[in-house]
Amino acid sequence: MRLYGVVAAGSFRRYATYRVATAAGVFTNTVFGFIMAYTYTALWDQRPQLGGYDVSQAVTYVWLGQALLMACAMMGGGFEDELVERIRSGDIAVDLSRPVDLQLWWLAGDMGRAFFHLLGRGVIPLGLGALAFDLALPGASLTWLAFLAAVTLGLLVSFALRFLVALLAFWLMDGAGVTQISWLAGLFFSGMLLPLNIFPGALGEVARALPWSALLQVPADVLLGKHTGWGLAGAYAFQAGWAVVLLGAGRVLQTMATRRVVVQGG
Amino acid sequence: MGAVGAVGTVGAVGAVGAVPGYDSDSASASAPAFGRGIRARGGAMANGLRAYGLIAAMWIRSTMTYRASFVMTALASFAVTAFDFIAILLMFSHVDALGGYTLGEIAFLYGAVSTSFGLTDLAMGSIDRLGRRVRDGTLDTLLVRPAPVLAQIAADRFALRRLGRITQGGLVLGYGLLTIEVDWSPLKVLTVPLMVLSGAVIFGAVFVAGAAFQFWAQDAAEVQNAFTYGGSTLLQYPPTVFARDLVRGVTFVVPLAFVSWLPALYVLGRPYPLDLPQWTAFTPPLVAAGCCWLAGLAWRAGLRSYRSTGS
Numbered sequence: 001m002r003l004y005g006v007v008a009a010g011s012f013r014r015y016a017t018y019r020v021a022t023a024a025g026v027f028t029n030t031v032f033g034f035i036m037a038y039t040y041t042a043l044w045d046q047r048p049q050l051g052g053y054d055v056s057q058a059v060t061y062v063w064l065g066q067a068l069l070m071a072c073a074m075m076g077g078g079f080e081d082e083l084v085e086r087i088r089s090g091d092i093a094v095d096l097s098r099p100v101d102l103q104l105w106w107l108a109g110d111m112g113r114a115f116f117h118l119l120g121r122g123v124i125p126l127g128l129g130a131l132a133f134d135l136a137l138p139g140a141s142l143t144w145l146a147f148l149a150a151v152t153l154g155l156l157v158s159f160a161l162r163f164l165v166a167l168l169a170f171w172l173m174d175g176a177g178v179t180q181i182s183w184l185a186g187l188f189f190s191g192m193l194l195p196l197n198i199f200p201g202a203l204g205e206v207a208r209a210l211p212w213s214a215l216l217q218v219p220a221d222v223l224l225g226k227h228t229g230w231g232l233a234g235a236y237a238f239q240a241g242w243a244v245v246l247l248g249a250g251r252v253l254q255t256m257a258t259r260r261v262v263v264q265g266g
Numbered sequence: 267m268g269a270v271g272a273v274g275t276v277g278a279v280g281a282v283g284a285v286p287g288y289d290s291d292s293a294s295a296s297a298p299a300f301g302r303g304i305r306a307r308g309g310a311m312a313n314g315l316r317a318y319g320l321i322a323a324m325w326i327r328s329t330m331t332y333r334a335s336f337v338m339t340a341l342a343s344f345a346v347t348a349f350d351f352i353a354i355l356l357m358f359s360h361v362d363a364l365g366g367y368t369l370g371e372i373a374f375l376y377g378a379v380s381t382s383f384g385l386t387d388l389a390m391g392s393i394d395r396l397g398r399r400v401r402d403g404t405l406d407t408l409l410v411r412p413a414p415v416l417a418q419i420a421a422d423r424f425a426l427r428r429l430g431r432i433t434q435g436g437l438v439l440g441y442g443l444l445t446i447e448v449d450w451s452p453l454k455v456l457t458v459p460l461m462v463l464s465g466a467v468i469f470g471a472v473f474v475a476g477a478a479f480q481f482w483a484q485d486a487a488e489v490q491n492a493f494t495y496g497g498s499t500l501l502q503y504p505p506t507v508f509a510r511d512l513v514r515g516v517t518f519v520v521p522l523a524f525v526s527w528l529p530a531l532y533v534l535g536r537p538y539p540l541d542l543p544q545w546t547a548f549t550p551p552l553v554a555a556g557c558c559w560l561a562g563l564a565w566r567a568g569l570r571s572y573r574s575t576g577s
Binding site: 018020021023024025027028031032034035036038039041042043046047050172173174175176177178180181183184187188193194198199200 | 336337338339346349350352356360361483485487489499508509
C-alpha cells in the first residue's frame with residue numbers, strides 16, 4: 001500500500017514540475033470559461049430555470065466544468081496515451097514484470113496526477129470565474145466536503161473508463177482511434193458541452209444513466225445543492241456502482257490481455 | 267524522409283539560426299529579411315512548398331498503414347466538431363433564438379468559422395508540437411535539413427483525419443446558407459468564399475505566432491489553444507452574446523472578428539455591435555496579409571533566438 005502512495009506522490013510531483021504548462025493551461029481554461037459562461041447566460045436569460053438551474057447556477061456549472069476538465073481528463077491528457085504507447089512498443093513487458101499490480105500501479109499514478117490538476121488547474125480558474133461572474137458557490141463547508149467526495153468517486157470512474165480503453169491497444173496495436181472515440185463520448189456525455197439535465201427526452205435519460213455523468217454532472221449537482229440527504233447517498237451509490245463495475249471489467253480485460261503478451265527476447 | 271533529403275542543397279544551413287526565412291504570406295509581402303532578391307525568395311518559397319508536399323505525403327502513407335485507426339480518427343475528428351453543433355441544436359430545442367440570432371444564422375456563423383479553422387488545422391495543425399521538439403532537441407534535425415524549418419514543422423505529423431473537421435464545417439455552412447434568408451447580391455456571394463479563405467489564413471498566422479512563442483516558453487502550447495480552439499468556439503456564436511469588452515478585444519487586439527464575424531454579419535445584414543463602418547466587412551484579406559507579416563516576424567525572431575539543448 002505504501003508503494004502505491006509513493007507512486008501517486010511521484011506522479012503528483014511529475015506534473016507539478018511543469019509550471020509554465022500549468023499556467024498556460026489555466027489561461028486556456030479561463031478563456032473557455034468566459035466564452036461558455038456568456039453563451040450559457042444568453043441561453044438562461046431566455047429560459048430562466050432551464051434544467052432547474054438559475055443563471056448563476058448555470059454559470060457556476062461552466063466554471064466547475066473548467067475546474068474539473070483536467071482532473072477528470074475529460075478531454076484526454078491522463079495516463080492512457082502513455083500506457084497505449086508502452087503496449088505498442090512492448091515496454092509493457094517491463095511493467096508486467098514488476099512485483100506490483102498493473103491496474104493499481106496506473107491508478108495510483110493517475111490519482112496523483114488528478115490531485116495535482118485539481119489544485120493546479122482547478123482552483124485558479126474557478127477563483128477567476130468567481131471574481132468575474134456571480135457564482136452560486138455554497139458557504140457551508142459540509143457541502144464542499146460532499147462535493148470533494150463526489151469528485152473523488154468521479155476520478156475513479158474516469159480512471160476505470162480510460163484504463164479499459166487503453167487496454168484495447170493489446171488487440172488493436174494503434175490505440176489512437178479508440179482513445180479518440182472514448183474521449184469524444186466523455187466530452188459529450190460528461191456534460192462538458194451542455195449540462196445533462198437540459199438534454200431533452202430519452203437522450204437525457206440515457207446520458208444521465210451513463211458512467212460519464214459521474215465525472216461532472218453529479219459532482220456539480222452536489223455542489224449546487226441538488227442532492228441532499230438520501231438523494232446524496234443515491235448519487236454516491238450511482239458513482240460507486242459504476243466505479244466497481246468498470247474497475248472489475250478492467251481487471252477481467254487485464255487478465256485476458258496479459259495472456260496475449262509475447263515478450264520477444266533480444 | 268530520404269526524398270526530402272534529396273531536394274538539393276539550396277540554402278544549405280551552416281549555423282543554427284541562419285535558416286532561409288520561409289514566409290507563410292506571399293512572396294511579394296514584407297521586405298526580404300535576408301537581403302535577397304525577389305527571385306531567390308520565390309525559389310525559397312517553392313522549395314518550402316515542395317518540402318511541405320513531400321513530408322505531408324510521407325505522413326499520409328504512414329497514416330494509411332493503420333487503416334482502421336485512420337477511419338476511426340477521421341470519424342472522431344468529424345464527430346468532435348459535430349458534437350459542438352449538436353450542443354447548439356440542443357440549446358435550440360429550448361429557445362428559438364440565441365442572442366437574437368436564429369438557428370440558421372448561427373449555423374452560417376458556425377459553418378464559416380469551422381471550415382476556416384478546419385483548413386488551417388489540416389494544413390498546419392501539428393505546429394504546436396514545436397515546443398516538444400525544442401525540449402527534446404529534435405528541432406536540430408530540422409535545422410540541418412535543406413528545407414525551410416517552417417515548412418517542415420507545419421507538415422510534421424500531417425494528419426489527413428482532419429478532413430473530418432472540414433467536412434463537418436462545410437456541411438453546417440451549407441445548411442446555414444440554405445436556411446438563411448438573404449437578399450443575395452454578387453458582392454455578398456463573393457464575400458462568403460473570401461471570408462472562409464482569409465479566415466483560414468488569419469488562423470494560420472495565429473498558429474505560426476503561437477509556435478514562435480514556444481521558442482521562449484516551450485511548455486506553453488496550451489496558450490495557443492485559447493486563441494485557436496477558443497477563438498473558433500467564440501466565433502461560432504453571434505457577437506451579441508458576449509460582453510462588449512470581449513468583442514472589442516477580439517476585434518482590435520487579436521483580430522479574430524475578421525475571420526468571420528465582420529463579413530458574416532454583412533452577409534446577414536446585421537449590425538456589428540461595435541460602431542464600425544461597413545467597408546470593414548471586406549478587409550479580412552488585408553488583415554490576413556498583415557497578420558501573416560507579423561507572424562513571419564515573430565517566427566524569424568523566435569528561430570533566431572533558438573539555442574539548442576546543447577547536450
